[in-house]
Amino acid sequence: MTDRVFTITGGFGILGQAVARAALAGGARVALIDFAAEGRGLPEGVLAIGGVDLSDQTQAEGAMAKVAQAFGCLDVLVNVAGGFVWQTLEGGDLAAWSRMFTLNTLTCATACKAALPHLLAAGAGRIVNVGAGGAVKAAAGMGAYAASKAGVHRLTESLAEELKGKVTVNAVLPSIIDTPTNRADMPDADFAAWVTPGEVAQAILWLASDAASGVTGALLPVSGRV
Numbered sequence: 019m020t021d022r023v024f025t026i027t028g029g030f031g032i033l034g035q036a037v038a039r040a041a042l043a044g045g046a047r048v049a050l051i052d053f054a055a056e057g058r059g060l061p062e063g064v065l066a067i068g069g070v071d072l073s074d075q076t077q078a079e080g081a082m083a084k085v086a087q088a089f090g091c092l093d094v095l096v097n098v099a100g101g102f103v104w105q106t107l108e109g110g111d112l113a114a115w116s117r118m119f120t121l122n123t124l125t126c127a128t129a130c131k132a133a134l135p136h137l138l139a140a141g142a143g144r145i146v147n148v149g150a151g152g153a154v155k156a157a158a159g160m161g162a163y164a165a166s167k168a169g170v171h172r173l174t175e176s177l178a179e180e181l182k183g184k185v186t187v188n189a190v191l192p193s194i195i196d197t198p199t200n201r202a203d204m205p206d207a208d209f210a211a212w213v214t215p216g217e218v219a220q221a222i223l224w225l226a227s228d229a230a231s232g233v234t235g236a237l238l239p240v241s242g243r244v
C-alpha cells in the first residue's frame with residue numbers, strides 16, 4: 019500500500035475510520051470524505067474533507083479534485099458512505115425507499131463517477147464498495163435498505179465490466195458489524211459472532227491490493243462468525 023492514495027467516503031464513521039487505520043498502517047496516504055462537517059477521533063495524518071453530500075455530483079467532483087490536488091493522484095476509492103433503516107411496508111413510510119436509494123445507491127454511483135477520471139489516470143485503480151449481506155436475501159422490514167444495497171451490488175458488477183482491464187471494481191458484503199449502535203439495538207445478541215470493523219477493513223484492503231489484481235466484479239461476503 020506504500021504511498022497509494024486511498025479516498026474513503028463516509029470516512030468519519032465507524033467502518034470508514036477502521037479502513038483508514040488499516041490503510042495508514044499499510045503505508046497508504048488517506049483522504050476521508052463525509053457529510054458531517056467534522057470527524058471526531060480521526061487517525062492522525064488523514065486529509066479530512068467534511069460537509070460533502072456525495073449524492074450531489076458537483077460536491078463529489080469538488081471533493082475528489084481536492085484529494086488529487088493534495089496528493090497528486092487518487093489510486094483507491096472505498097465507498098463506505100451509507101445508512102440503514104428497518105421498517106415494514108405496512109407500518110413504514112414510502113419516502114424511506116427514496117431516502118435509502120439516495121443514501122446507499124446514488125452516493126456510491128456519484129462517488130465512482132467523480133473519482134473515475136483520477137482512477138483512470140492512476141493506472142492500476144481500484145474501487146471497493148460496501149454492500150450488505152442482508153441485501154442478498156431480504157428479511158422482513160429490510161425491503162428499502164436491501165433494495166438500495168442490491169443497487170450497489172449491481173453497480174459493482176456493471177462497472178467492473180465497463181472498466182475491465184483499467185480499474186478493478188469489487189464489493190464487500192458485511193453481515194452485522196460489531197458497532198456501538200448495533201450493540202445498543204440488539205443487547206441480547208452474541209457480539210463475538212459479529213464481524214468487527216477491523217475484519218471488514220482487512221477484506222477491503224485485500225481487494226485494493228496488488229494481490230487482488232485479477233479480481234473484479236466480486237461480491238465478497240464478510241460475515242464474521244454468524
Ligand SMILES: NC(=O)c1ccc[n+]([C@@H]2O[C@H](COP(=O)([O-])OP(=O)(O)OC[C@H]3O[C@@H](n4cnc5c(N)ncnc54)[C@H](OP(=O)(O)O)[C@@H]3O)[C@@H](O)[C@H]2O)c1
Pocket residue numbers: 027028029030031032033034051052053054055070071072073097098099100101102121125148149150151191192193194195196197200
Ligand atoms: N453497521 C452494520 O452492521 C453494517 C452492515 C452491513 C453494511 N453496512 C454498511 O457499511 C457502511 C458503514 O456503516 P457504519 O456502521 O460504519 O455507518 P456510519 O458510522 O453511519 O458511517 C457512515 C458514514 O457515511 C456518511 N454519509 C451518509 N450519507 C452521506 C452523504 N450523502 N455524503 C457523504 N457522506 C455520507 C455518514 O455521515 P453522517 O453521519 O453525517 O450522516 C457517516 O459518517 C454503510 O454503507 C452501511 O450501510 C453496515
